[in-house]
């Protein structure tokens with residue numbers, strides 16, 4: 001008799017099942033955690049916790065450490081001026097060294113934002129579980145890795161044991177149909193999705209992005225998409241590995257080589273949702289008519305198409321957001337003067353993002369009175385951009401060209417905007433005070449931020465020609 005056919009499973013279920021060490025109850029299990037990224041803000045307490053209990057790091061090679069949030073993006077040849085940041089970065093380096101964990105120091109070209117460096121180094125691989133004490137860890141799900149942000153005591157648990165109790169999420173398919181128009185990209189898609197389903201619209205769910213529009217995207221674009229899953233409330237964003245994924249991963253420093261590569265690639269090709277597998281929820285989205293998106297408020301779901309008006313406030317939160325942003329309902333964002341531009345963050349600081357921004361900036365100048373910054377996501381991206389001459393495009397136009405780090409995405413280093421400053425930003429959060437107390441953030445794509453820089457206003461990049 002034939003063996004019964006296994007039930008069809010979603011990608012999320014396959015990744016989950018492959019990592020269960022022991023079931024805990026109907027909804028949760030102890031999961032094997034393959035890899036952890038460690039940055040200077042969320043890991044010091046985790047190291048202190050395991051050391052306080054006299055525990056060692058179970059598998060030092062499973063972790064990679066670096067500093068990104070507090071690091072200055074200028075004058076890297078000098079000691080960090082801010083004593084707090086200097087101590088934080090030094091402590092992180094010492095913690096990693098003491099436990100035999102690889103650490104990429106600030107003078108290492110591979111240093112950068114954790115979510116940029118993991119994929120770049122091939123530390124992020126399809127099929128693995130990857131965690132980090134950071135909410136944007138879903139970025140790595142673009143490779144078909146089960147990746148999610150965790151808290152500090154969970155970081156300690158992973159350091160000491162390599163396993164983690166987790167509750168299984170419900171599954172949600174986001175079907176992206178159609179073809180993106182010129183001047184519209186992954187950032188616009190994710191901002192539109194978040195605007196549609198809300199900042200907690202996908203809470204409790206693991207999103208899988210699927211469909212023709214996803215298949216057509218580069219890895220860079222897929223990472224932008226998965227990166228902001230948390231802004232829709234989902235800790236996990238996934239995309240099934242395909243030829244694009246494998247082409248990106250092959251040859252990366254930490255990717256498997258030779259026979260290991262062949263074996264791994266064969267396994268990775270099995271990591272897609274089976275025909276007939278059911279999702280708990282499905283959202284379908286035709287991206288063909290999507291316009292560039294810009295946020296008007298202080299939550300990533302308060303976004304509109306550049307050609308739309310700001311909606312009438314529906315909640316107290318909306319009214320507060322309009323107040324904070326100095327905007328009124330009904331107003332169009334196009335034409336609104338800006339004071340600052342930030343091109344960077346783990347959402348949009350990869351080479352393609354810089355190319356898209358440079359394509360708009362080339363031959364133009366940053367508008368008078370606008371302070372504009374480009375912060376590449378890693379030292380390697382910076383180097384590549386310089387090889388392509390992009391740094392000159394930016395600096396000739398009047399942008400400041402920086403070293404890698406989180407910078408103005410979160411203003412935990414010395415890059416900070418003054419109160420009232422209105423900023424066109426490629427980052428992922430427009431919360432009150434995120435870029436400095438009283439500063440106002442409009443989230444948008446790199447091309448749109450570049451267009452804002454050269455016109456001094458929020459503008460539809462498609463009208464620049």
Ligand SMILES: CC(C)[C@H](C(=O)O)[C@@H](O)C(=O)O
Nearest residue numbers: 041042069133134135136410
């Ligand atoms: C500092 C860090 C823990 C935080 C996060 O979890 O996301 C930061 O990266 C952010 O983007 O707000």
Ligand code: SF4
Nearest residue numbers: 136345346406409410
């Ligand atoms: S770039 Fe921004 S969102 Fe990404 S890890 Fe750094 S602070 Fe968080």
